[in-house]
Amino acid sequence: MAPMSTDVKVPMLDLAAQYRAIKDEIDEAVSRVIAGGAFVLGPEVAELERAVAGYCDAAHAVACGSGTDAILLALMALGVGPGDEVVCPSFTFYSTAGSVARLGATPIFADVDPETYLATAGTIREAAGRTKRLKAIIAVHLYGRMTDMGEMLELGRELGVPVVEDAAQAIGSRDAGGRRAAGCGAAGCLSFYPTKNLGGYGDGGMVTAADAGVTDRLSMLHMLGGRDKYHHLMLGFNSRLDALHAAVLNVKLRYLDRWNEQRRANAAHYDRAFAAAGAATSASPQPPEDFPLRTPAPAPAPAFHIYHQYVVRVPAELRDGLRGHLADRGIASDVYYPIPLHLQPCFEYLGWSRGDLPHSEAAADETLAIPVYPELSAEQRDHVTSSVIEFVESRAKTTAL
Numbered sequence: 001m002a003p004m005s006t007d008v009k010v011p012m013l014d015l016a017a018q019y020r021a022i023k024d025e026i027d028e029a030v031s032r033v034i035a036g037g038a039f040v041l042g043p044e045v046a047e048l049e050r051a052v053a054g055y056c057d058a059a060h061a062v063a064c065g066s067g068t069d070a071i072l073l074a075l076m077a078l079g080v081g082p083g084d085e086v087v088c089p090s091f092t093f094y095s096t097a098g099s100v101a102r103l104g105a106t107p108i109f110a111d112v113d114p115e116t117y118l119a120t121a122g123t124i125r126e127a128a129g130r131t132k133r134l135k136a137i138i139a140v141h142l143y144g145r146m147t148d149m150g151e152m153l154e155l156g157r158e159l160g161v162p163v164v165e166d167a168a169q170a171i172g173s174r175d176a177g178g179r180r181a182a183g184c185g186a187a188g189c190l191s192f193y194p195t196k197n198l199g200g201y202g203d204g205g206m207v208t209a210a211d212a213g214v215t216d217r218l219s220m221l222h223m224l225g226g227r228d229k230y231h232h233l234m235l236g237f238n239s240r241l242d243a244l245h246a247a248v249l250n251v252k253l254r255y256l257d258r259w260n261e262q263r264r265a266n267a268a269h270y271d272r273a274f275a276a277a278g279a280a281t282s283a284s285p286q287p288p289e290d291f292p293l294r295t296p297a298p299a300p301a302p303a304f305h306i307y308h309q310y311v312v313r314v315p316a317e318l319r320d321g322l323r324g325h326l327a328d329r330g331i332a333s334d335v336y337y338p339i340p341l342h343l344q345p346c347f348e349y350l351g352w353s354r355g356d357l358p359h360s361e362a363a364a365d366e367t368l369a370i371p372v373y374p375e376l377s378a379e380q381r382d383h384v385t386s387s388v389i390e391f392v393e394s395r396a397k398t399t400a401l
């Protein structure tokens with residue numbers, strides 16, 4: 001093994017550093033909630049619902065217990081149930097399709113675009129062609145990049161079904177038409193899981209909605225199915241946001257734009273450094289021969305990519321080597337996601353097999369997320385780029401020989 005060039009450590013995320021930067025405000029907010037004695041819902045949660053709805057250009061928002069619950073609640077409020085079919089991507093986090101299946105409905109998996117790793121109106125349309133009882137579409141804004149919602153909403157209108165946005169990774173992003181994530185579908189699902197761009201200090205989520213009737217059903221469903229205590233109009237469950245989390249999120253929301261800009265600056269730095277070394281973008285169908293690395297496809301304005309993850313692509317046979325090389329140099333990396341949902345054991349009953357969704361399968365085998373969090377120092381960034389470049393150059397030489 002080559003000697004370590006430096007002792008710089010680079011984790012995937014540094015939440016302690018983030019806390020240090022805003023400690024006084026966070027501590028004050030937490031103490032205020034504890035002294036006030038209202039711990040579930042209450043004014044902090046109402047304030048967060050108003051603020052997030054406004055931030056996302058949505059008319060309404062209902063806070064809930066997690067991003068997973070947000071998807072479940074959105075589908076329930078739109079009437080998805082047993083026997084229905086919902087089209088969603090396979091290359092996404094479990095909860096997108098898990099929520100569909102938990103309602104007794106069937107997820108119909110769409111493939112992704114090989115350049116952006118997003119299910120598009122085109123791939124969703126193809127999957128919808130195989131449905132008989134289509135009830136809804138879930139659009140996922142993976143890695144903090146929005147799929148084109150103009151085209152997706154048009155497709156929804158044509159097929160006569162609502163489009164739910166899984167915006168768990170995308171709060172603050174904009175699509176090719178300048179639309180805000182969670183601000184343009186029939187419902188938008190957000191997660192405040194600690195590692196998301198707007199993360200709390202525990203589980204939390206929110207559903208945005210355009211329609212007052214959908215919002216009314218969401219409010220009942222997440223609070224045991226009623227508007228008043230002990231009057232249950234619907235079969236709801238308990239999925240509420242704690243006031244402590246809301247107070248923390250109300251502070252953090254004020255910093256979100258700054259943090260997203262810092263992520264974008266880190267991503268732009270990576271793009272430049274890797275391009276200078278010979279990388280192509282993922283818009284290129286093949287990795288370059290002398291430097292087999294591809295960087296994220298550009299998302300030109302008015303699109304606004306918030307880089308929840310910065311994901312590079314290498315030939316499958318190089319990925320584990322790259323991960324190991326980075327780990328040896330103190331750099332964390334991760335694979336989002338190693339197994340597409342259509343090949344997960346829990347969805348085996350749906351009868352999919354390898355080869356059915358080739359772009360999702362290739363993305364699962366070839367992509368790697370490297371640290372892009374806002375607090376990265378210039379030294380850490382340079383350590384990441386030089387370590388990646390060192391590995392890719394050495395492997396390109398070995399394969400050429």
Ligand SMILES: *Cc1c(COP(=O)(O)O)cnc(C)c1O
Pocket residue numbers: 066067068069092093095096140166168169191192193203204205
């Ligand atoms: C994180 C995430 C969820 C689920 O959110 P939780 O708050 O962890 O339940 C759903 N979809 C996507 C795409 C996610 O990244």
